[in-house]
Amino acid sequence: MNEDLKVNLSGLPRDYLDAAAAENISAAVSSRVPAVKPEPELVVNPWDIVLCTSGTLISCENAIVVLIIFHNPSLRAPMFLLIGSLALADLLAGIGLIINFVFAYLLQSEATKLVTIGLIVASFSASVCSLLAITVDRYLSLYYALTYHSERTVTFTYVMLVMLWGTSICLGLLPVMGWNCLRDESTCSVVRPLTKNNAAILSVSFLFMFALMLQLYIQICKIVMRHAHQIALQHHFLATSHYVTTRKGVSTLAIILGTFAACWMPFTLYSLIADYTYPSIYTYATLLPATYNSIINPVIYAFRNQEIQKALCLICCGCIPSSLAQRARSPSDV
Numbered sequence: 001m002n003e004d005l006k007v008n009l010s011g012l013p014r015d016y017l018d019a020a021a022a023e024n025i026s027a028a029v030s031s032r033v034p035a036v037k038p039e040p041e042l043v044v045n046p047w048d049i050v051l052c053t054s055g056t057l058i059s060c061e062n063a064i065v066v067l068i069i070f071h072n073p074s075l076r077a078p079m080f081l082l083i084g085s086l087a088l089a090d091l092l093a094g095i096g097l098i099i100n101f102v103f104a105y106l107l108q109s110e111a112t113k114l115v116t117i118g119l120i121v122a123s124f125s126a127s128v129c130s131l132l133a134i135t136v137d138r139y140l141s142l143y144y145a146l147t148y149h150s151e152r153t154v155t156f157t158y159v160m161l162v163m164l165w166g167t168s169i170c171l172g173l174l175p176v177m178g179w180n181c182l183r184d185e186s187t188c189s190v191v192r193p194l195t196k197n198n199a200a201i202l203s204v205s206f207l208f209m210f211a212l213m214l215q216l217y218i219q220i221c222k223i224v225m226r227h228a229h230q231i232a233l234q235h236h237f238l239a240t241s242h243y244v245t246t247r248k249g250v251s252t253l254a255i256i257l258g259t260f261a262a263c264w265m266p267f268t269l270y271s272l273i274a275d276y277t278y279p280s281i282y283t284y285a286t287l288l289p290a291t292y293n294s295i296i297n298p299v300i301y302a303f304r305n306q307e308i309q310k311a312l313c314l315i316c317c318g319c320i321p322s323s324l325a326q327r328a329r330s331p332s333d334v
Helices: 002-010 014-032 047-072 078-106 109-143 153-176 195-233 238-273 281-303 307-318
Strands: none
Touching: 002 014, 002 109, 014 047, 047 078, 047 307, 078 109, 078 153, 109 153, 109 195, 153 238, 195 238, 195 307, 238 281
């Protein structure tokens, strides 16, 4: 009788009171149990996607050049050995960009960072050094035209290859052997985990090689103009024809050197003046054009070469087009 009176005095039904009590108990329990936060979703940087795409294109394009030179035994002259070295270096650079993307989002560790950056530094260094070696070879082929096709040239080419790859591998091993900024972030450059001093050495080395290439190409231009003038006099060509041929040669050299500078100079200068405190978008914006140089290299140095064009046609269709077989080499094909 007393219980019924209490319920009537509250003015609320019994089932409503039971539900309210259950809610209070659940609220008290939930306040004591820590809330489980949802795991953050993996966010992929669009710049990394672009770099990975660039690396894939670099790998596919240069793999074709490496296979052509390796498959054709006739392409063993010093010039083709250096072109193969360039293609191999760019191929490894493309693979390094792909591995960097995979490790950055799927297998994050200090060891993978060091190995990846070491591969990228070594391969891009070998690419730039191979470009310098090709420039030296072109200069020697014009300046010492009579003695170029000798055993001494082949030996000198192998010496250059050993030196450039040995130097590049040493540069790539520096971060792995301990010269990195993983323990002291204040020493980091724009490319972590490279130190600021390491990046400065790479940048200064690039500027030195660019200056040397510029000087060699100036000498090549002089030799090409002199040879074109001699050919015009011997065959009684018109002055207009001599001018057009010389202009093609100079234009080709200007395109080669201009492309190289346009691709690498922004990142080189930025690495000298910036450090890890600068926004990463500037690093991506200057590094991406440098990767484009490895995309352009096969077009300039390999696919424009007549012998590689013939070998590619033989592999693809089993024949050589008559227009390609009858084409004569001109002074502009330098």
